Amino acid sequence: MIQAIAFYLFAAIVLISGAMTISSRNPVHSVLWLILAFFNAAGLMVLVGAEFIAMLLVIVYVGAVAVLFLFVVMMLDIDFAELRAGFVRYFGIGLVLAVALVAEILIGVGAWSAGGIDLARRAAPTDHVVPNIVQIGNLLYTRYLFIFEGAGLVLLVAMIGAIVLTHRERSGARYQNIARQNARRPQDATRNMRPEIGQGVQL
């Protein structure tokens, strides 16, 4: 019972926030609705027992991708009114794409009800007792350890590459020298003056 309530709650919010994402006038609001949709999709994943995917959804999509979207939307000065002005012009292409998508969905449902393709064997047998985070961790750090470390090296190369290709010493930049700041004494930095009245200050 509680699962059914949770499912309908999450599913309804996903649908509503999805609709709001594409219909709201303000692009910042769109991204916020999208984040809400991601959160509720994560809830749906928890319901089907895929808690690892749920966490990925929250960490990767909400934490990184959606926030990145938000920054891009806020930083780029996009005139959305102008983008919408082409609606009539692109209506034909949009219609064709929509028809193609609907056809694909229909074919997909048809194929699904006809039964799946006979694969050689079940690729990843699942055990419902062990949580899937434990299962993935088990595989990742034992069986696939070598590749996991290799992927780490790939990321290291990406980092080195980004720095090699973009980092340069700026000649005119003024960097903070903390040691020099700390070594500076009050008597070097301040001077006591007793200016004569009406004579002004000489610096």
Add this chain to the structure above:
Amino acid sequence: MDYAANLAMTLPELVLAVGAIALMLVAAWGGPASTKAVSWAAVAVLAGALVALTGPASGGGDAFYGLYRADAFAGFAKVLIYIASAVAILLAPTFFKRTAGADLRPEYPVLILLSACGMGMMVSAGDLLTLYVGLELQSLAAYVLASFMRQDTRSAEAGLKYFVLGALASGILLYGISLVYGFTGSTLFDEIAGAFAATPLTGDTRSLGLLFGLVFVFAGLAFKISAVPFHMWTPDVYEGAPTPVTAFFASAPKVAAIALAVRVAVEAMGPAEVQWRQIVIFASLASILLGAVAAIGQQNIKRLLAYSSINNVGFALIGLAAGTPEGVASVMTYMTIYLAMTLGSFLVVLQMRDADGQPLETIASLAGLSRTRPGLAAALAIFMFSLAGIPPLFGFYAKFAVFYAAVQAGLFPLAVIGVVFSVIGAYYYLRLVKTMYFDEPTGTFDEGDKLEGGLIAVAAVFVSPLGYLAIPALSAWTLAAAASLF
């Protein structure tokens, strides 16, 4: 099998990865001043990896649940890869010192080390995942190296082009891998081979998916070895990248990718030999023909050598098409000799500088080299005659070996067409020799570097008829390497 035994088998990669990380720290704190020290240390790390190959790393069997395969084939390919990587590090300093507006930074040897580590993973792959991660490690470092001279627009263009097309190829390869995984249920080469053997490849619903996967995997691999029709990136990238990097691209990654293709074809998809043989034969003949014809009109010597490398990959694939242990052995023989010829040619190209020390890249600037620098001209002539496959030189033996393997496997027409096409290729190699020996000198050449001169001499002696003395050892070694795949 305990953990230490697994690590012992992957020792060359461990040496390279740990060495690269340590040298990266030195580079980060030492800055550009540490370039020379880091370069020599990187060569020492590569030598250390070579020493590590003598242990269980070349013949220990499977490590990490079959993900990694330490056999004689991988050992042989790694020897070639590490030597070529070390040469690529050694020939960089003179080039960057003399080229205006480009400084060699210590990240160059570090990236080559990481790339070599990736290549080691590629040739030792026993699983599609290892294959992919190794390939990406190698490629990602290569993209950065291609645009290493970031002030130079051609170098930046080469890097960008290589990156975009390389990403496309990785996508194609991954799509193929996902299909193969979906239809066989495993990413392990042995189990894939089992599934291919168990599935009749005609008239079964599963066979179509398997064949699609096979075709996409081979398309992705063909891009990485720059075989026609996936060669388009090669001339542009080779021309734009700094010359030492081009020399690297034409040598070590090419050996690694060919070795990888051989391993995938034989170990993972061996039972589907009839299917992939068509692909390999087409790619081979198309590469030989296009590499020969398109090179004729080139004015830039780096572009010419790019087409030459496409042409040579075609010849190496003839050995793979044979699909026998002798065929695989001939591929490895071919790559060994190709490595010496190509590195030698690029070393000569690196010596071509005008009186101000700026690099020259046009073929016309080679005019009269025989009178200004006779030794250099003789060396380049040896490399060119050898690349053309003219008999007394060692390049002839390389071509002979692959053609012989093809004939032994009953692919007589393939061998005949290959021989005919190789005559077309001879034309542009000989044109280069003609420019050097019979044209009037147009300018003066700068004096060369001692270390590079020595490397040229070593390569020239290996490629000269003296190289035939190495045949007994080379054929025994390549046959042992090939036997470990079957």
